[in-house]
Amino acid sequence: MNALELRGVSKTRGLGAHATRALEAVTLEAAAGEVVLLEGPSGSGKTTLLAIAAGLLTADQGEVEVAGAVLGRMSPAALRRWRAQQVGFVFQRPRLLEGLSVLENVALAATLAGMARAPATQEAARLLEELGVEALSARRPSTLSGGEEQRVSVARSLVHRPALVLADEPTASLDWASGQAVASHLQRLARERRAAVVLSTHDLRLEPYADRRVRLVDGCIR
Amino acid sequence: MPQPASPAHPATASIAPGPGHASLLRTALRSRPLRGSVVTIGLAISSLLVLVLLAAYRSPMQGVRSYIAQPGLDLWVSPLGTDNLIRTAGFLPLHIVDDLREIPGVRGADPLLRVFVRATPWRRNGHGHERNVMLLAIGYRVPMGLAGPPSIATGGAPEGEIDVTLDRAAAFRLGLGLGDTLRVNDRLVRVAGITRGTNLLATQFLFFDLALGESASGLEDQASFFVVRTAEGEQAAVARRIRDLFPGLAVYSSDEFARNSVRESAAGFVPLLALIALLGVLAAAVTVTLLVQNLVDERQSDLAVLMAMGASVRSIGSTLVAHASMLVVAGSLLGAVLACALAWSLDRFLPTIHLTLLPLDLFVTVAVFSAAGAVGAISPLWRLGRIDPLEAFRT
Numbered sequence: 308m309n310a311l312e313l314r315g316v317s318k319t320r321g322l323g324a325h326a327t328r329a330l331e332a333v334t335l336e337a338a339a340g341e342v343v344l345l346e347g348p349s350g351s352g353k354t355t356l357l358a359i360a361a362g363l364l365t366a367d368q369g370e371v372e373v374a375g376a377v378l379g380r381m382s383p384a385a386l387r388r389w390r391a392q393q394v395g396f397v398f399q400r401p402r403l404l405e406g407l408s409v410l411e412n413v414a415l416a417a418t419l420a421g422m423a424r425a426p427a428t429q430e431a432a433r434l435l436e437e438l439g440v441e442a443l444s445a446r447r448p449s450t451l452s453g454g455e456e457q458r459v460s461v462a463r464s465l466v467h468r469p470a471l472v473l474a475d476e477p478t479a480s481l482d483w484a485s486g487q488a489v490a491s492h493l494q495r496l497a498r499e500r501r502a503a504v505v506l507s508t509h510d511l512r513l514e515p516y517a518d519r520r521v522r523l524v525d526g527c528i529r
Numbered sequence: 530m531p532q533p534a535s536p537a538h539p540a541t542a543s544i545a546p547g548p549g550h551a552s553l554l555r556t557a558l559r560s561r562p563l564r565g566s567v568v569t570i571g572l573a574i575s576s577l578l579v580l581v582l583l584a585a586y587r588s589p590m591q592g593v594r595s596y597i598a599q600p601g602l603d604l605w606v607s608p609l610g611t612d613n614l615i616r617t618a619g620f621l622p623l624h625i626v627d628d629l630r631e632i633p634g635v636r637g638a639d640p641l642l643r644v645f646v647r648a649t650p651w652r653r654n655g656h657g658h659e660r661n662v663m664l665l666a667i668g669y670r671v672p673m674g675l676a677g678p679p680s681i682a683t684g685g686a687p688e689g690e691i692d693v694t695l696d697r698a699a700a701f702r703l704g705l706g707l708g709d710t711l712r713v714n715d716r717l718v719r720v721a722g723i724t725r726g727t728n729l730l731a732t733q734f735l736f737f738d739l740a741l742g743e744s745a746s747g748l749e750d751q752a753s754f755f756v757v758r759t760a761e762g763e764q765a766a767v768a769r770r771i772r773d774l775f776p777g778l779a780v781y782s783s784d785e786f787a788r789n790s791v792r793e794s795a796a797g798f799v800p801l802l803a804l805i806a807l808l809g810v811l812a813a814a815v816t817v818t819l820l821v822q823n824l825v826d827e828r829q830s831d832l833a834v835l836m837a838m839g840a841s842v843r844s845i846g847s848t849l850v851a852h853a854s855m856l857v858v859a860g861s862l863l864g865a866v867l868a869c870a871l872a873w874s875l876d877r878f879l880p881t882i883h884l885t886l887l888p889l890d891l892f893v894t895v896a897v898f899s900a901a902g903a904v905g906a907i908s909p910l911w912r913l914g915r916i917d918p919l920e921a922f923r924t
Contacts, residue, residue, distance in 0.1 A: 361837070363919055364919070387841055388839065390838070396921065398922060399922075402831070404557040404831050406557040406558065407553065407556055411553055415554070415838075416838055418550035418553055419550050419838055419839045419840055420839070424550075424552065424553070475922050
């Protein structure tokens, strides 16, 4: 069973004269532990695809299935609960919450997925250690470098053992060395935790850190 | 290398967020410490304002009640049309008191003369200015008559015709102490005692001998009221007998007379106090609304990330309301502490203003502020529903 399956997904964004076809009959699969590199120019529909896979946008046509659950059949509340448990995010900007420490930022994702605070904190600490940033646990996000923040963001995306991690240009605002480190950690941990990863990027240098490359142009897989 | 999907991730499971997420959300979404402190102080000042108004209202009400309903006073007899101590209509012939004493069930009856007098210290102050205050004077049968001063702070009740006992706020305003001489409507008298709980804010009580009251006011052989002590359980029967015997008189139980007097005292300023108190509560609610609205606007991208991660609008909203409520409770409790400190300080250093803080008022104020704060916090939450989780993807 694939962790992610998009079957003939189409999506139009905007209304009336401003409507544009963001995705056109896209079919995409990702197995558990597989990293799929989704590359394409700006405006090709990469973020729309990630949002549909996360259930944040609804497809106009086609079907989205994540770890056996068909998203179109879920109520909004069930979809939100499902997303908390089954999806992890790594955004272009790490978007850690400044009010929380690094450890708490990671633990929060686990508690939102249903874990109690103590095991969530333990799991977060373990993951930060695996990423080599355990020394940052008590620090506030604003005191971290970009690379450190993004590594914490990777920990946050995986702490609740999701079926799917959606990474939206996670290395775009990092230097190459930091970007490599982040991509490498993401690939290793996703394999260990058997999470499918869809990593959107402009940067083809990340290809060695993916199992497969998919090109998206004008909303179509090429 | 692709591997089979993990059975540890049942996609259809619907586990509620863990018990730890609420406290983490609270920590994540709370306002900055400085802003939170400023809001708390603002709320404390609002609740202090309301508590001071309540206490200022309670003080004269309690003064009136403690005098009128003091032990040993069962009935108040007044001219028809006069149902309270504060505003009186006409006087009664003094000799009626002898007839009252003859009524079965009456254990004692005494006349009271209630007049306003001008009190002036005998000596002028160092600047040659003459201080004077108008006081609500009660002339009674000194030294053993009914309805004397209810609570003595220092000294004693008047013992002779040249003695007066006056409220401590009046003594403070006049700069008088025990044994000092003052003029009451140009009669020289001596301060024999100072009372507490007799400050009506607008005026204060002064107690003196009935004869002095008559000569100082020119009202000879007249009384404002008669007070009656009855035998145990005879209050209603004695009241009926007095009404039968003197149809031209009004008779009230002490409780009823006290209630009427409280009503009369409060009538003038309660609407204004209520309006100011309402404005204080509204100011608190608006402060909380601004705080929460600010949090929602300022943290929009954080909130979008949380929503993308699966946090519900309801849990974020209740977190914000809980945070605001905590500040409101802290602010109103701080206001209560400040009110107690202020009441103590005024009592010690400026007795002119007496604040009576009741535990019930403290509790009600904290409860009202908490409710107003919760309403204030809820109103900006509709904006949460307009936050798009896709914001999290935007750079």
